[in-house]
């Protein structure tokens with residue numbers, strides 16, 4: 569299988585199942601972020617998205633719908649094998665073949681962490697039904713090790729927004745509103761993922777120097793963002809035309825190019841530490857706690873969430889809850 573090395577990162581032009589088997593050792597990848605072909609005639613998807621044919625790269629390789637289930641099982645088994653214990657995987661999927669991906673995941677030991685909805689603007693226009701404007705992002709982990717989750721990589725837990733809401737809490741809700749990118753005049757792979765989406769997953773779920781793999785590189789967006797955040801990158805793209813075009817762009821990508829664009833989270837003391845509790849604060853605390861427990865959170869998690877929402881330390885939350893129940 570043909571491969572190209574850029575700054576120590578190796579990318580393979582070929583099928584990810586055979587390629588991973590031949591080139592990626594067991595337990596060696598810290599994070600997989602990937603966006604498999606959707607199995608819905610992806611080679612005609614651009615018609616729905618109203619794009620100019622001239623700017624779409626030919627050679628996008630689609631998987632026939634009838635093979636999608638087996639195909640998903642085969643590549644997800646490889647993904648499980650190459651992930652390190654504690655490693656994370658994010659799979660972006662449309663709704664049509666989502667059940668195949670979920671079924672394949674259930675056939676592994678990978679464990680669900682979150683089922684995220686990614687909402688974007690400018691969905692496919694319709695007049696006799698609702699407008700579809702979301703994808704599913706399945707966030708799973710390989711059990712048996714420490715999973716990286718950089719809680720304060722983007723917002724400190726004490727940071728408050730304009731209406732006094734916790735920015736950290738809002739950033740970690742499982743519905744993500746992130747727009748697609750349109751790059752007029754640039755040759756692009758169909759369905760390129762937005763940089764912002766990839767930055768978020770890679771910031772939370774990996775550290776500098778970690779190895780990030782994309783089984784379906786397409787426009788190499790995962791690799792570009794991983795390199796931009798000083799991670800190592802690898803992956804596979806079966807189409808020769810797409811591979812050649814995009815690897816050339818990656819060669820011009822400077823390691824760390826995204827770091828200066830990241831906001832610096834304010835970490836440290838919870839924002840409201842030491843501030844006296846008002847009666848309203850207490851009422852919010854008690855009703856939110858009850859709601860969280862009812863929604864299935866453990867007591868420990870509920871206290872953690874409330875600490876972040878109310879800008880208080882864990883101990884202060886626990887003490888106030890105890891006082892109210894006495």
Ligand SMILES: C[S@@+](CC[C@H](N)C(=O)[O-])C[C@H]1O[C@@H](n2cnc3c(N)ncnc32)[C@H](O)[C@@H]1O
Pocket residue numbers: 582583584585602603604605606627628629630631757758759760761783784785786787788789790804805806807810
């Ligand atoms: C949905 S696109 C990925 C888009 C990518 N995430 C991006 O942001 O540009 C899926 C890609 O997988 C490639 N592909 C299809 N089957 C493959 C296989 N068996 N192994 C590797 N790549 C494959 C397609 O050619 C296509 O470029």
